[in-house]
Amino acid sequence: MRGVEIPEIRNIPLFEGMEDESFDLMLKSSYFQRFPPQVQLITEGDPPDFLHIVVDGAVELFAHSNNRETTLAILRPVATFILAAVLKDAVYLMSARTLEPSHVLMIPSENIRAAMVRDHRFSRQIVIELANCYRGVVRAQKSLKLRTGVERLANFLIRIDARGAGDGKVRLLEDKKKLAGLLGMTPENLSRAFGTLKKYGVEVDGNDITLTNLEDLKGLAKPNPLIDDRSI
Amino acid sequence: MRGVEIPEIRNIPLFEGMEDESFDLMLKSSYFQRFPPQVQLITEGDPPDFLHIVVDGAVELFAHSNNRETTLAILRPVATFILAAVLKDAVYLMSARTLEPSHVLMIPSENIRAAMVRDHRFSRQIVIELANCYRGVVRAQKSLKLRTGVERLANFLIRIDARGAGDGKVRLLEDKKKLAGLLGMTPENLSRAFGTLKKYGVEVDGNDITLTNLEDLKGLAKPNPLIDDRSI
């Protein structure tokens, strides 16, 4: 596949500043593929053949142990996954499946490593991307260990409102089952958490949420930039 | 400070393969310092001036929110910390304090970034180190979300036994309060968890633990290489 012809790919921040030639070389034997929902893209324990990049749609990262399953993240464009496994050439620690019809770019691991040697700027971008992934997991862990379920939900709502128009009108992109997993609780519990938040001005109508009293909600949630602000 | 003269530092795997000159340049304006226990080395929210490397002793990574505190990791030699913040030049997400008298190498962030541009091999090592850190947090999160407190403790014991002689004689290096925090539970709960594990052949004598029935213990713990095996 040749990449320079597809602006959707060429303009991904990760590739900013790469030479066209270098870029095209890297995209050799890559795939840019559409998947329907619920397709498992990778499986934990497998060795990494490709770096994956979600260009459109949504991908869930999850893991199993003891017959239990947990959602570790839900990725939306543009996001890479399993970068660490690719760089280390070590088996995946997580599995991934599409949640929606998705468009995924897959670049052979070997090409990534070669491009990093060839192209300093790209290497730098990869390092930044990996550092961002790391900080994302650290944030998630802080949230899990320092907050109750209700607090996590409240902060989640505040965060996506701020990322959107900030007018208190919020739309959940994933179904509540997945959201529950992401927030580290059961669906039943999420339902009750929404119930608890009613007193703080959270109105639920299916996947449309309205925050009518952001002050009160923040009073409960106690948002913390070192957990919630993804831009730092 | 000059580094080539201190084998303890020169032989850190992270610096393997670096040119002496390059290495010495990097260690310019670095500090190799001893700290007593309970010294706070960095504070979350502060900008990163130095990459820190624990060469001797033990360092706890922890974080605050809502008046609550949680232990995120306990580092023992040789380990880096806050690497991601240094590479991104972004504020720390965690604080760090010494738990024991410790010897810490501190290298100016700027020097790290410069050395990465100058020295490919070093750059590669840094990337691997960062990827390892990432995978460490992912493992921790899987453990938290997929296991109960008792299971986490059981796996912890199995793991440190395997890392040691594997003869069932295990010594806890940290006090039980810290261990509890690390495992995501309260000290009271850890105490009860040890009580629960008695039936599985776990005998406790202060900080000396004996595992008399590894089979039973593993039956309960269900160890999983994708969580517990840090070498992959």
Next chain:
DNA sequence: CGACGATTTGAATAGGATCAATGGGAGTGG
């Protein structure tokens, strides 16, 4: 000896999970 902190134990509570049952669309096929 006395004080202090760490650890353990007990009792009460809270937070979250599980099990069960119901309501509510969306999609399917007649």
Next chain:
DNA sequence: CCACTCCCATTGATCCTATTCAAATCGTCG
């Protein structure tokens, strides 16, 4: 268009895990 089915979401009841509060014990260090 309607009946049917299926899955998601909600609600209730109950159970279990883990936290909190309180108290007792133990060991160490001055």
